[in-house]
Amino acid sequence: MTHVDYFIVAAFLITLATAGIAVAKLIHEADDIFVAGRELTPFILCATITATNISIYHFVGFGGVAYAHGVSIIWLNWTGSMALVLSGLFVLPVLRRLRIRSIPEMLEIRYSLALRVLVGLFWSIRLGVYLGIILYVGATAAVGITHWDNYNGWLLIFSFVAVMYSSIGGAWAVAIMDSVQFLVMLLGALITLPIAVHFAGGMPAIIHWLRTHNQATHTQFIIPSFEQYDWLFVYSAMLLSIKWGTIDQSILQRAFGSRDPRSGAKGMVLAAIITAPFAFFWILPGLAASKLYPGQFSNPDNAIPFLLTNVLPHVARGLLGIVLCGLVAAQISVITADINSVATLLTSDVYRKLRRTEPDQQELLRAVRIASVICGVFMLAVAVLLGHTGSGAVKANLTVVSILDLPLFVVTIIYGIFWKRTNWQGATAGFVVGALVGVFTYGFISPDFFGQHFAPCVVHFSRGLARQMTHWHDVLMAHGFQVRLQSSATVASFLTALIVTPIASLLTRPTPPERTRAIWESFKPDVGQGVHDSFRVFPETAVGRFAVSLVLGGFVCFLGSVAWGARSGMYATTIAIVSMLVVFAGGMIRVYVD
């Protein structure tokens, strides 16, 4: 990196750090920090959801996967886009009408205060750990790109910038700066893509090279053979994406800040459509790297940083600095959104509910700012710890947090919105038992996870079980079946919650209907609040029904085409992509025309 690059990055970081002060004028009460005063318009929502969604992990991590395994990783983004459309049309309007700030708040309205506090605490810790991981990835990438070998120094810089503006400006600063960071991120991507592809000889040359060098699966969107990112991966990604789109606090909290349910739905559909082509900006440089540096990296995460530092300085001075600003923007936008979410959870769901008297607005403002700083210190501690333990710990933590999310999805969305008979006993049992079964299954099939923390007999037992499971896996593989050992924990937690919740609900007394009436009333437009609200979850007009048919029909076609792709169907990829576009078109008609 040259002095020009360092100057550009430093100026950008200083601008970010002081951004919170500029919007402090908009902060009058706690809801301005939680949900930006519920004033956000569709395009601002779209920018903030997109910037919150895309992190440095997409550019470095997914680009690295494209380098090592090919283009099929793109489905992780595209299934996420479809999930945003489905959530925006069918789930967000209900949640927005409840005027909540967080998912745990919905759990109180639907189930009980205890479940709200339990999930609020759990999710604060889960997001705090996730923040530490994002910080770790960012600092590691920054060391690799800038060659300023000071991991802790980068941690401190990123944490300071993120905590500064999110604690002062709250959701307003996050929304405004996300729009700016989205542009910086896009600028960096617009610079990187043509240069990387040009150095690799152009996309046709890259595709030809991959096909003639035994890497044909690199160019396949749906891989029929048994590989890490094959057709089964697409289905897993779809399930996890629906979970992400419907309960992820950092995404939904942005949409809760919308002016009305329709604006929120518009923002989510627009974000889905914008993110879809955006995915090529990290997939194609990854493919270019696989031609430029074949087999050079055992850890594919190093491919994109190496590509940037070796290609960009040959074109012009300062380009690397601009692209690095894009990566920093991707990093900081996710961290600030998550800090804002954790501060909301700690203040709104834990502090506010554990106090005997209702705090006034000034007390809440103070509490949410203190919570932001506490969250910053926590993520810093996690990142420092991860710096010592390495990437294995990162993978283990990411797997565990994804396992814990699925029981919450089951009790909040599947049973919380779509089955009236579920009560608080069933939801608590489903969430707790599902989470425990998932974590223990993961621990038993990954003995190293338990190895350092549990008694030798547990470790011994888990190793034996892991060996047995590997044996069954090999036997099934020999007969043409495929079992994902790592996925089994996620499936176990999901199925346990799916089974335990209705059983526990049916064995206990039903919730009085008047207690949960607010949930069922939220399916219809709310006319009593002076807010323009005309969006129906189940449309009554012909255009609305046509749009919903397009969305659901496109989604079913997509699922079918992936199954056809598993049987090497010739047009399966084309149909899958067209189906995704039909889902987008249906979503646009539903929110803009109906």
Added chain:
Amino acid sequence: MFDWMTLCVEIAGIIIFCFWVYVPIQEFRDIYKRMTKHPAHPPEQDKQPKP
């Protein structure tokens, strides 16, 4: 050496970029004016569960 695939992605990105410079800035300006000159719309009441 620019091929049609790279060009398509670049053009899509440039359109989104230009659009983004214009629309959200205008929307933020409107919100900022409204919130600093006039009080914000009355806060929406929470939907508390009935005991």
